[in-house]
Amino acid sequence: MKDSANKNRSLGLLASLAVILILGGVGVTLFQRSGGDEVVQPPPDLTEPGEGGELTLTAAPEIYLLQDTGTDLELLPMPITVDENNNVLTSGDPELMLTEAFEQLLEISETSPGLSAIPPDTRLQNLQITDAGVRVDLSREFTLGGGSASMLGRLDQVIYTATSMDPDAQVWLSVEGEPLELLGGEGLEVPQPMSRADAYTSMQ
Structure with a gap:
């Protein structure tokens, strides 16, 4: 039972870590898109x-x-x-x-x-x-x-x-x-x- 509980706890930590990494990756992507040189687009319908x-x-x-x-x-x-x-x-x-x-x-x-x-x-x-x-x-x-x-x-x-x-x-x-x-x-x-x-x- 103890080994099973430890195994479940480890899986839970891995899952949490994966979520954090995914969210962190999204955050980095959004920052990169909003930062740096601005991409100028043609005026709409022009x-x-x-x-x-x-x-x-x-x-x-x-x-x-x-x-x-x-x-x-x-x-x-x-x-x-x-x-x-x-x-x-x-x-x-x-x-x-x-x-x-x-x-x-x-x-x-x-x-x-x-x-x-x-x-x-x-x-x-x-x-x-x-x-x-x-x-x-x-x-x-x-x-x-x-x-x-x-x-x-x-x-x-x-x-x-x-x-x-x-x-x-x-x-x-x-x-x-x-x-x-x-x-x-x-x-x-x-x-x-x-x-x-x-x-x-x-x-x-």
Whole structure:
């Protein structure tokens, strides 16, 4: 009987020790997960897997192209796509995300589903989001070529892309650091600031 009692006591001690080790292991695991370098995840509902290892931003921003309906031009919104390693996914920085959108807007290829009235050599010089609105500075190529329809179309592309993260935002447009007041040989007046209410091109 005594040997049996000692045996039962030993088994009980082993069982208790096993429970302590298991709980201790869980505690260490939780500590390791909560400590150290923080793993930054993309904002919720911001990305979806795309083709070729790319991710599409679904929460914003968007770029705006033009679509010829035969009788008129319409604005065509398109989500931007970024490589899965692009830090725009984890930055949470609207300015960085909008800059990425403009970079893609200015690099539209001939295989794009939409058209662009923005001259192909146009470059983004600077973009800032301030309390007053979105400030976009483009290179001088933005002012070259095309008739009045082209001028209106490219202005609307800039306005809608710049306000894709905030449709009510004001847009301040400059060229080579100087506020753009007149556009093209016909002297199209450019109001400062601009908003979607100033756009000429209709939406789909």
